[in-house]
Amino acid sequence: MIEYRNLRVALLGGGTVGAQVARLMLEQADEMASRVGASLELVGIAVRDVDAQRSVDLPHELFTTDAESLILGADIVIELMGGIEPARSYILLAINSGADVVTANKALLAEHGPELFAAADQVGAQLNYEAAVAGAIPIVRPLRDSLAGDRVKRILGIVNGTTNFILDRMDTEGDTLEQALAMATDLGYAEADPTADIGGYDAAQKAALLASLAFHTPVPLASVYREGITEVTPEQIASARKAGYVVKLLAICERLTDGTGQEGVSARVYPAMVHRSHPLASVHGANNAVFVEAESAGSLMFYGAGAGGVETASAVLGDLVSIARRHVVGGPGFAASNHAAMPILSINTVITRYVVTLEVTDATGVLATVAKVFSDHHVSLALVEQSMTPALPGTASRAAVSATTTLVIGTHEATEAALAATVRDLSTNHVVTGVTSVLRVEGV
Amino acid sequence: MIEYRNLRVALLGGGTVGAQVARLMLEQADEMASRVGASLELVGIAVRDVDAQRSVDLPHELFTTDAESLILGADIVIELMGGIEPARSYILLAINSGADVVTANKALLAEHGPELFAAADQVGAQLNYEAAVAGAIPIVRPLRDSLAGDRVKRILGIVNGTTNFILDRMDTEGDTLEQALAMATDLGYAEADPTADIGGYDAAQKAALLASLAFHTPVPLASVYREGITEVTPEQIASARKAGYVVKLLAICERLTDGTGQEGVSARVYPAMVHRSHPLASVHGANNAVFVEAESAGSLMFYGAGAGGVETASAVLGDLVSIARRHVVGGPGFAASNHAAMPILSINTVITRYVVTLEVTDATGVLATVAKVFSDHHVSLALVEQSMTPALPGTASRAAVSATTTLVIGTHEATEAALAATVRDLSTNHVVTGVTSVLRVEGV
Numbered sequence: 066m067i068e069y070r071n072l073r074v075a076l077l078g079g080g081t082v083g084a085q086v087a088r089l090m091l092e093q094a095d096e097m098a099s100r101v102g103a104s105l106e107l108v109g110i111a112v113r114d115v116d117a118q119r120s121v122d123l124p125h126e127l128f129t130t131d132a133e134s135l136i137l138g139a140d141i142v143i144e145l146m147g148g149i150e151p152a153r154s155y156i157l158l159a160i161n162s163g164a165d166v167v168t169a170n171k172a173l174l175a176e177h178g179p180e181l182f183a184a185a186d187q188v189g190a191q192l193n194y195e196a197a198v199a200g201a202i203p204i205v206r207p208l209r210d211s212l213a214g215d216r217v218k219r220i221l222g223i224v225n226g227t228t229n230f231i232l233d234r235m236d237t238e239g240d241t242l243e244q245a246l247a248m249a250t251d252l253g254y255a256e257a258d259p260t261a262d263i264g265g266y267d268a269a270q271k272a273a274l275l276a277s278l279a280f281h282t283p284v285p286l287a288s289v290y291r292e293g294i295t296e297v298t299p300e301q302i303a304s305a306r307k308a309g310y311v312v313k314l315l316a317i318c319e320r321l322t323d324g325t326g327q328e329g330v331s332a333r334v335y336p337a338m339v340h341r342s343h344p345l346a347s348v349h350g351a352n353n354a355v356f357v358e359a360e361s362a363g364s365l366m367f368y369g370a371g372a373g374g375v376e377t378a379s380a381v382l383g384d385l386v387s388i389a390r391r392h393v394v395g396g397p398g399f400a401a402s403n404h405a406a407m408p409i410l411s412i413n414t415v416i417t418r419y420v421v422t423l424e425v426t427d428a429t430g431v432l433a434t435v436a437k438v439f440s441d442h443h444v445s446l447a448l449v450e451q452s453m454t455p456a457l458p459g460t461a462s463r464a465a466v467s468a469t470t471t472l473v474i475g476t477h478e479a480t481e482a483a484l485a486a487t488v489r490d491l492s493t494n495h496v497v498t499g500v501t502s503v504l505r506v507e508g509v
Numbered sequence: 510m511i512e513y514r515n516l517r518v519a520l521l522g523g524g525t526v527g528a529q530v531a532r533l534m535l536e537q538a539d540e541m542a543s544r545v546g547a548s549l550e551l552v553g554i555a556v557r558d559v560d561a562q563r564s565v566d567l568p569h570e571l572f573t574t575d576a577e578s579l580i581l582g583a584d585i586v587i588e589l590m591g592g593i594e595p596a597r598s599y600i601l602l603a604i605n606s607g608a609d610v611v612t613a614n615k616a617l618l619a620e621h622g623p624e625l626f627a628a629a630d631q632v633g634a635q636l637n638y639e640a641a642v643a644g645a646i647p648i649v650r651p652l653r654d655s656l657a658g659d660r661v662k663r664i665l666g667i668v669n670g671t672t673n674f675i676l677d678r679m680d681t682e683g684d685t686l687e688q689a690l691a692m693a694t695d696l697g698y699a700e701a702d703p704t705a706d707i708g709g710y711d712a713a714q715k716a717a718l719l720a721s722l723a724f725h726t727p728v729p730l731a732s733v734y735r736e737g738i739t740e741v742t743p744e745q746i747a748s749a750r751k752a753g754y755v756v757k758l759l760a761i762c763e764r765l766t767d768g769t770g771q772e773g774v775s776a777r778v779y780p781a782m783v784h785r786s787h788p789l790a791s792v793h794g795a796n797n798a799v800f801v802e803a804e805s806a807g808s809l810m811f812y813g814a815g816a817g818g819v820e821t822a823s824a825v826l827g828d829l830v831s832i833a834r835r836h837v838v839g840g841p842g843f844a845a846s847n848h849a850a851m852p853i854l855s856i857n858t859v860i861t862r863y864v865v866t867l868e869v870t871d872a873t874g875v876l877a878t879v880a881k882v883f884s885d886h887h888v889s890l891a892l893v894e895q896s897m898t899p900a901l902p903g904t905a906s907r908a909a910v911s912a913t914t915t916l917v918i919g920t921h922e923a924t925e926a927a928l929a930a931t932v933r934d935l936s937t938n939h940v941v942t943g944v945t946s947v948l949r950v951e952g953v
Contacts, residue, residue, distance in 0.1 A: 089658070089805060100657055100725065195655060201806040203647075203655030211639060211647030213544055213834075214533070214826020281544065344812060347791050361533060361823035362645040365813035368788060369806065379806035382658020390657075 069104040072389050075139035075164075077132055077155055078146035079112040081374035082169060082196070084121040086143060086381050091123075097382075101389040109135045111146075120374065137162055141388055143381060144168040153177055160190045165392070167384040169196035169377060175270035175286040178277065191391060193384035198274050199224055199353050201376035202369040203383070208278040208357070216360040217279040221339075221508055222316040224271040226351030226371045227255045227262035228294050229314065232336070233349050235302045236311055242297060254351050254372075265293035265314065268334045272316035275355070276332040279318055282407045290333035290412035297336050301502045304422070304473065310338040311346045315507055320407075323414035324480070331410050337507040338420060345508060356508070413482035418447070418509065420475050422502040423491060427470040431496045435472060438494060442487040448475035469498050475506075513548040516833050519583035519608075521576055521599055522590035523556040525818035526613060526640070528565040530587060530825050535567075541826070545833040553579045555590075564818065581606050585832055587825060588612040597621055604634045609836070611828040613640035613821060619714035619730040622721065635835060637828035642718050643668055643797050645820035646813040647827070652722040652801070660804040661723040665783075665952055666760040668715040670795035670815045671699045671706035672738050673758065676780070677793050679746045680755055686741060698795050698816075709737035709758065712778045716760035719799070720776040723762055726851045734777035734856035741780050745946045748866070748917065754782040755790045759951055764851075767858035768924075775854050781951040782864060789952060800952070857926035862891070862953065864919050866946040867935060871914040875940045879916060882938060886931040892919035913942050919950075 074090070076083055090097070090107045098104040110123070111132035129135055132155055136142055142159035144166060146152045152173050159166050161184065168174070174181065174197055185192040195205045199222070208217070223229050227249050234245035246263065249255035261267045269291040276284040294314050305312050319331045339346050344366050348354040353371025358364050370376040425431045432449065439446055450473040476484070484503070492500050518534070520527055534541070534551045542548040554567070555576035573579055576599055580586050586603035588610060590596045596617050603610050605628065612618070618625065618641055629636040639649045643666070652661070667673050671693050678689035690707065693699035705711045713735040720728040738758050749756050763775045783790050788810050792798040797815025802808050814820040869875050876893065883890055894917040920928070928947075936944050 085805070093658075093660075096660075097658060202809060203651035206650040206655055207647035210831050211650055211824065211827040213830035214537075214541060214828075215823040216537075216540075344791065347788065359823060361529070361819045361826070363814045363817070363820050365646060365811075367809075367811055369809035373807070375805045376807050379659040379803060380655065382805070383655040384658075386657035387654050 069098050069102065070393070072103050072105050072140045072392055073108045073138060074105050074141045074143065074385065075108055075135040076110045077135075077142065077144045077152070079110050079117070079119055079128065080145065080147070081120055082377045082381065083110065083145040084119050084123065085374040085378035086145065087123050087127070088121045089378055089382055097386060101386055102393040103389055105385065105389055108139060111135050133158065136164065139164050140392065141165050141167065141385065143385065144170060145381070146170070147172065149173055149176060153181070156181055157184055160184045160188060160192070163188070163190070165191040165388045167193045167381055167388060169194065169381055171197040171267070171270040171274060175273040178274070179283045191388050193388055195384050196377045196380035198271055198278075199355055199367070200369070200371040200373065201379050202353055202355065202367050202371065203380070204275070204355050204367050205278060207367065208275070212357070212359055212362060215362050216320070217357060218320055218360060219358045220275055220279055220316070220318040220355060221345060222271065222275060222355040223313055223345060223348050223353050224275075224316045224355065224371060225262055225268045225314060226353055227259065228268070229348065229353070230254050230351040231263070232294060232297065232302070232312055232314060235297070235299060236306060239299065241299055242294070263293050263295055265291045265334045268314060268316045272318060272332045272334050275316060276318035276330055279357070280320060280330045280407055282330055282409070284330065284332050284409055288332065288409045290335070292335035294336050298502065301504060305338050305504070309341050310506070311341055312336050312504065313339050313345060313348075315339070317507065319415070321410060321414065321416070323410050327408060327410070329408040329410035331412070331415050333412055333415065335505060337505040339508045343508040413480065413485070415481045416478050417481075418476055418478055418506040419484050420473065420502070420504045420506060421488065421491070421500065423472045423474065423497055424469050424499040424501055425472050426496050426498060427468045428496070432472070434494065434496050435474070435491065438490050439474070439476070439487055441490070442483045444479040444483050444487050445477045446474060447477045449473070471501070513542050513546065514837070516547050516549050516584045516836055517552045517582060518549050518585045518587065518829065519552055519579040520554045521579075521586065521588045521596070523554050523561070523563055523572065524589065524591070525564055526821045526825065527554065527589040528563050528567065529818040529822035530589065531567050531571070532565045533822055533826055541830060545830055546837040547833055549829065549833055552583060555579050577602065580608065583608050584836065585609050585611065585829065587829065588614055589825070590614070591616065593617055593620060597625070600625055601628055604628045604632060604636070607632070607634070609635040609832045611637045611825055611832060613638065613825055615641040615711070615714040615718060619717040622718070623727045635832050637832055639828050640821045640824035642715055642722075643799055643811070644813070644815040644817065645823050646797055646799065646811050646815065647824070648719070648799050648811050649722060651811065652719070656801070656803055656806060659806050660764070661801060662764055662804060663802045664719055664723055664760070664762040664799060665789060666715065666719060666799040667757055667789060667792050667797050668719075668760045668799065668815060669706055669712045669758060670797055671703065672712070673792065673797070674698050674795040675707070676738060676741065676746070676756055676758060679741070679743060680750060683743065685743055686738070707737050707739055709735045709778045712758060712760045716762060716776045716778050719760060720762035720774055723801070724764060724774045724851055726774055726853070728774065728776050728853055732776065732853045734779070736779040738780050742946065745948060749782050749948070753785050754950070755785055756780050756948065757783050757789060757792075759783070761951065763859070765854060765858065765860070767854050771852060771854070773852040773854035775856070775859050777856055777859065779949060781949040783952045787952040857924065857929070859925045860922050861925075862920055862922055862950040863928050864917065864946070864948045864950060865932065865935070865944065867916045867918065867941050868913050868943040868945055869916050869940050870942060871912045872940070876916070878938065878940045879918070879935070882934050883918070883920070883931055885934070886927045888923040888927050888931050889921045890918055891921045893917070915945070
């Protein structure tokens with residue numbers, strides 16, 4: 066029987082992920098001890114209500130409402146409470162009392178990452194957060210360590226399982242957004258209030274973390290441009306499908322140069338068309354994937370479950386074992402790498418391709434009028450398709466009263482600023498009765 | 510201007526990968542120094558012939574034939590010579606003279622990994638080898654660190670780009686093996702002597718490394734069961750395609766239990782049928798992917814370029830930066846994790862599904878005879894398809910002379926031992942004129 070040194074681990078939060086972490090720590094205690102070279106003792110779980118119902122049966126005596134005492138007696142603190150406060154104060158308390166920290170709190174890191182990393186840095190504490198970026202998918206170490214000798218050019222991430230599930234249902238089953246969301250809620254993929262997911266807020270937090278890691282530059286959440294999937298229509302998805310594309314909510318982190326020659330980074334989230342031959346197009350259901358384009362390594366993709374209690378717990382335990390090993394072998398942890406500190410460029414400087422769908426009056430010269438609006442803003446056209454407006458179900462009267470036609474216009478690469486100005490002018494142009502859809506095309 | 514401490518880096522080998530590593534170290538010196546917190550000085554490149562033609566233009570004064578002096582003056586040694594000797598002796602010399610080592614030498618690690626890791630362990634040296642396992646795809650850190658709190662159940666890897674290119678051509682273009690191999694050679698994917706690739710030897714080395722990492726158990730190359738793709742026929746690929754499958758050369762590492770209840774690990778390489786809905790099925794061309802099934806994390810996939818000079822160089826430089834950071838911040842490296850030391854089980858204990866194609870005499874009762882052979886070995890049948898032998902191009906005479914029919918038999922799960930015995934008996938059975946094909950089905 067090997068006698069191991071004992072490391073005291075405090076857990077903050079007893080929710081879905083927390084309960085799984087506790088269960089696995091108890092079940093795999095021997096195995097983890099042999100991997101670490103020290104035993105990992107779960108000394109307590111701080112919760113709001115020690116008598117609340119848990120998803121996993123755990124010893125009652127582990128639970129406490131006194132988080133501060135628990136933290137002060139721990140070598141390693143695992144924060145899985147979520148939210149900004151008191152999570153932020155507890156992590157700072159842990160760091161300043163000599164503990165190392167594992168967290169899965171993306172909201173907190175996206176808002177207060179620099180403050181927390183600086184605090185950890187100052188005392189030589191470790192702050193690991195693999196589970197915060199893409200659930201169970203290992204992405205922090207690959208970006209921070211494996212690609213440390215390379216230059217990341219771009220990241221395209223499907224980092225929110227709920228929205229991927231919804232868009233996938235809309236694509237494969239022809240569901241409406243409402244139908245797909247209802248099913249996601251039934252299956253437990255979506256929260257009672259789905260705003261964080263479908264509004265793109267969760268993806269924006271992850272985009273901020275991914276961009277910070279990839280570009281060694283602090284990227285605050287406020288600088289991430291964000292559009293959710295609430296405006297995505299079955300018609301957009303059907304027309305993308307017809308053209309060989311699929312619509313995905315993408316978190317995009319990109320190194321780019323603006324019009325003045327300034328090099329910087331962009332982080333943004335929006336639904337975009339991805340060609341079906343792209344590896345991201347085959348990411349189905351609630352799965353996540355992070356597609357990385359690096360200067361030397363070329364294209365890499367990391368695929369897996371982006372959420373789920375036990376899946377996320379795997380990433381938390383990986384961080385825990387890494388930290389514990391460092392306790393055993395000594396040496397400081399690795400601080401956040403901010404040496405590059407590149408400027409963060411506005412969404413206006415981003416260059417991509419667009420597909421714009423317009424409803425226009427069906428008259429001679431309309432196409433020329435529309436084309437001129439694009440060319441006035443130096444947006445050049447790659448493709449124009451004109452079709453009679455079909456009588457949509459439930460809109461039978463429409464075909465009778467309106468002599469309109471649908472124009473689908475694909476552009477060459479253009480800046481967001483030029484495209485926005487074009488759309489503004491189109492929407493007030495007398496031949497245009499409506500701008501039905503504007504979708505970006507990514508992954509080319 | 511920041512003044513950095515200087516780390517002396519020696520490069521052994523000036524081939525495709527070595528030349529790219531040297532180029533990137535020279536071109537990105539400032540960027541890498543700021544990432545590491547120390548400058549990385551390339552002090553020399555040991556080669557056999559200092560005047561040989563290189564794929565990259567590098568300063569002539571860097572080249573030397575005196576590898577030993579170079580090693581003795583270095584803080585970090587990068588070994589990219591390949592082969593067993595003198596690479597092994599040079600790495601041991603580097604370790605024992607106080608240097609850390611990066612290597613991409615899968616043949617050496619698969620044969621002598623335990624010896625080298627033990628040597629590094631003894632003096633606290635670091636030995637990094639990300640580029641040895643799957644080229645540019647970060648897989649060592651995810652398996653070693655990110656999944657350190659999880660249990661890997663199985664790995665299915667497409668780890669050889671040449672054979673994936675060949676099988677993909679056979680599937681998508683209908684090429685024969687010879688045609689596809691010729692094209693791979695033309696494109697530079699295959700060596701002049703392609704045995705290491707198409708014989709499965711390269712994949713077997715990687716399987717040994719993957720299994721050692723995933724199961725914390727030394728898995729010697731000799732214990733890896735290996736079949737190459739040389740026997741794969743266009744007919745097998747066409748019939749797999751018809752059934753919704755694609756044939757891939759897989760490196761499989763699995764935790765399993767044999768008939769006596771003994772838990773152990775298996776590492777094996779063979780061509781197998783993978784269903785088209787499996788993420789591995791969409792890995793095309795010379796790309797590689799490693800599909801990992803873990804107890805908590807679920808299914809993960811790591812995808813990217815498995816070979817190529819500059820791609821592999823990216824992985825080498827990631828290892829270099831990690832090692833150099835450790836020089837700066839102090840603390841020992843991480844040794845190979847061998848605590849589990851599980852037994853390695855024979856291929857005979859492996860359980861999988863099979864598709865067996867037989868040529869049988871076209872007479873009453875044949876199916877019953879064949880079915881009895883399977884049931885005698887307790888191999889149960891999932892599917893039987895019988896079809897008239899088509900007159901193959903160039904074999905017009907065959908249809909005329911033989912009254913045979915083709916039986917395609919899919920089995921339920923069975924052990925390799927039972928299947929091998931079944932096939933042995935089938936091949937000597939009087940109703941069977943030939944066992945045309947035996948393919949395993951994986952990824953279910």
